[in-house]
Amino acid sequence: MVRRLKIGITCYPTLGGSGVVATELGKLLAEKGHEIHFITHSMPFRLGQFHKNIFYHEVEVNDYYVFRYPPYDLSLASKMAQVAKMQKLDLLHVHYAVPHAICAHLAKEMIGDGLRTVTTLHGTDITVLAQDETLKDLIRLAINRSDAVTAVSNDLIKETRELLEIDREIDLTYNFVDKRVYYPRDCASLKCDFVGKDEKILMHISNFRPVKRVGDVVDVFAKVSAEVPSRLLLVGEGPDLPKVQHKIRELGLEDRVHFLGKQDDVAHVISIADLMLLPSEKESFGLVALEAMACGVPTIGSFAGGIPELVAHGETGYLSPIGDTEDMAANAIRLLQDERLYRQFREACIYRAHTQFCNDLITAEYERIYYRVLGIEAEIPLPVCE
Ligand code: GMT
Numbered sequence: 001m002v003r004r005l006k007i008g009i010t011c012y013p014t015l016g017g018s019g020v021v022a023t024e025l026g027k028l029l030a031e032k033g034h035e036i037h038f039i040t041h042s043m044p045f046r047l048g049q050f051h052k053n054i055f056y057h058e059v060e061v062n063d064y065y066v067f068r069y070p071p072y073d074l075s076l077a078s079k080m081a082q083v084a085k086m087q088k089l090d091l092l093h094v095h096y097a098v099p100h101a102i103c104a105h106l107a108k109e110m111i112g113d114g115l116r117t118v119t120t121l122h123g124t125d126i127t128v129l130a131q132d133e134t135l136k137d138l139i140r141l142a143i144n145r146s147d148a149v150t151a152v153s154n155d156l157i158k159e160t161r162e163l164l165e166i167d168r169e170i171d172l173t174y175n176f177v178d179k180r181v182y183y184p185r186d187c188a189s190l191k192c193d194f195v196g197k198d199e200k201i202l203m204h205i206s207n208f209r210p211v212k213r214v215g216d217v218v219d220v221f222a223k224v225s226a227e228v229p230s231r232l233l234l235v236g237e238g239p240d241l242p243k244v245q246h247k248i249r250e251l252g253l254e255d256r257v258h259f260l261g262k263q264d265d266v267a268h269v270i271s272i273a274d275l276m277l278l279p280s281e282k283e284s285f286g287l288v289a290l291e292a293m294a295c296g297v298p299t300i301g302s303f304a305g306g307i308p309e310l311v312a313h314g315e316t317g318y319l320s321p322i323g324d325t326e327d328m329a330a331n332a333i334r335l336l337q338d339e340r341l342y343r344q345f346r347e348a349c350i351y352r353a354h355t356q357f358c359n360d361l362i363t364a365e366y367e368r369i370y371y372r373v374l375g376i377e378a379e380i381p382l383p384v385c386e
Helices: 016-031 074-086 095-109 133-145 155-163 190-191 214-227 241-250 265-272 289-295 323-337 337-354 360-372
Strands: 006-010 035-040 056-058 091-094 117-122 146-152 200-205 230-235 259-263 275-278 297-304 317-320
Touching: 006 016, 006 074, 006 095, 006 323, 016 035, 016 056, 016 117, 016 200, 016 289, 016 360, 056 074, 074 091, 074 095, 074 190, 091 095, 095 117, 117 133, 117 360, 133 155, 146 360, 190 241, 200 214, 214 230, 214 241, 214 275, 214 323, 230 265, 241 317, 241 323, 265 289, 275 289, 289 297, 289 337, 297 323, 317 323, 323 337
Parallel strands: 006 035, 006 091, 035 056, 091 117, 117 146, 200 230, 200 275, 230 259, 275 297, 297 317
Antiparallel strands: none
16 A cells, blocks of 8 residues: 655645645645645645545744745745644645745755755746846746646746756646536526626636736627627736726726626536636736636637647637737627537537546545655556546
8 A cells, every 4th residue: 555645745725726736736736645734824725625645734933023025935934844843744836936946955955865855837937037037046046946847737837947047857737627617507696696698708807917818808808799799707816906907997998897706616606607708918827727727718818828738729718819809709609609619619628637637636646746755666557537
């Protein structure tokens, strides 16, 4: 029997896809019998109720009076070392390079080689932060000192190598969906709250940062709604929200656009959509497009980053050059007006998400990496998801 592992996980617990991936992975590993210790500044929002094999260690920041700024990174590194020692952790798996990978490196320095570290790169930790000369050397150090590094798309692996000029091994570990949660839900009554009988729903979910190009979402919707009776549902909040609200007013679309704010039950919300819009400028993977795909909702998006590795262009959605809202709108209209084509896309979406990006498969890939860095011979078969 393969040895169960004791794993410390650090992530941004309250926002973003990297936090979702880290938390869901922790839950799945715990289900498989591993002991999981979350080491974060607050309870991961997707953790939900009590889980067997899952423990939570809160990082408290030392606010000693000589510190001008509370040193979160140092508190995190100390907490990692403390938990690793007390709980006899086998490894730390950190999500997002800054500051988590560097803190893990410090913790390992404190504990010694017995503790292994795995870093997962998620996106802007490389595509934005590694372009910043003040952070570049730090990120390179953190990556080079990790016992294993994984990234969520081939595109992100390529960017990491190019931007940081490193040639170490980086494993590919795509984002995943839990098939027990993400499948087409029957949300007819919820849908009726927003649209009339023959109207379609276009949806965008993000943190409304400039890389998401939410202005393009509105432009695409303006063109689509001129041809197809439809509504736009915007889910999430972030710095570009006021700009987007202004644009909607300028285009006179207030009656057709609904702001849903932040939502937790994403599977239900997505299931009422007919199309997901993801016109990002940078997107290392695009977890939301995967969640939509698993619920049978095709994506209209851009060719940015790792999106083409996820969305099969012309089969589970359509992609266009970044900023080409004409093409995106034309693709959306074609899909919404052709019922047969839409049904075909919908089925292809569910099949692709549930077979290529399923929880069992990607969890097994992470487990293989853990045993490899620990030098433990273990047979972890890669399951065939159906
Ligand atoms: O890197 C970020 O901007 C934040 C990060 C997050 O926490 O949501 O998003 C990235 O990680 C997700 C999970 O791996 C990916 O699905 C997103 O594509 C990626 N975002 C970007 O690359 C902009």
